Amino acid sequence: MKGTLNLVGYGLSAVGPGIGIGLIFAAYINGVARQPESRGVLQPIAFLGFALAEALALFGLVLAFVL
């Protein structure tokens, strides 16, 4: 079996952004459930936070291939 340990490291590093994205959408769902009319305000913020957290995981993926 061949492969690079980089990808194992990437798998471990993806845990953090995974938790982060979970927290972001948990907060978003909570907010919309409590106050449904706030959906329009919260949606861009939630997706922005999602994008920022997800970017970390993807940097890890890029580095796993580059290094």
Added chain:
Amino acid sequence: MSALVLAASGDVFNPPTSRDFELPGIGGTFLTKPMLLVILSAILIAVFFFLAARRMALVPGKLQFAGEGVYSFVRNGVGRDVIGPEFRPYVPYLVTLFAFILVNNLFGIIPIAQFPTMSRFGFPVVLAVISWLIFNYIGVRRRGLVGYLKETLFPPGLPLPVYVLVAPIELATILITRPLTLALRLFANMFAGHLLLLVFILGGEHLLVSGGLLTVTSPFAFLLAIVLTFFEALIEVLQAYIFTLLTALYIAGALAAEH
């Protein structure tokens, strides 16, 4: 376990790598598939919006409805809500950006094309550089170079020693981090998504031909590949939205007096 079985049969599965993205040129090394797709996307978008806007009617037809849907989604959902009352001059750029990224991303799951253009790093870099130039230009034009840098690097209301930390971070943010993350996010999403599909489709194919118990498991790989294709469609639309949203946010940040 499965790798041992495969190795025993003398036929090793080679997982897809970044080399699978280096497609051979079509007729010489200059014209490649991603380039062809970019040109095709520009033509497609131009024709779509031209036809949608050709006969504007008070009661829109199907095509006009679709065109107005895309336009008003970006205009209201991204432009007006994020940038605020001065959003109008930036709507054309935002709509163009959204449509361009959307079509190029969707090429990743459209049969025959089946290659997300943005998974080649050069394309998102150009888009990020354009967005970067635009929001910095707006900031400089609005308040002058000194004023823009002063307000960005030294946000008001912080204790004096903190600026030693904040100013370099803010400078790195507007010069390096923002364009880099814009480009890298779009690239890495498309790259990872295409790689994921390759893993399941090539893996499923390999399981199918390797015989025995492994052949039985291959339909699951193909099933997952189909599910992931729909997931990819979601990600592709989402990334086009996020790129546009972030560009609008940066423009709004350059327009506003303070953060």
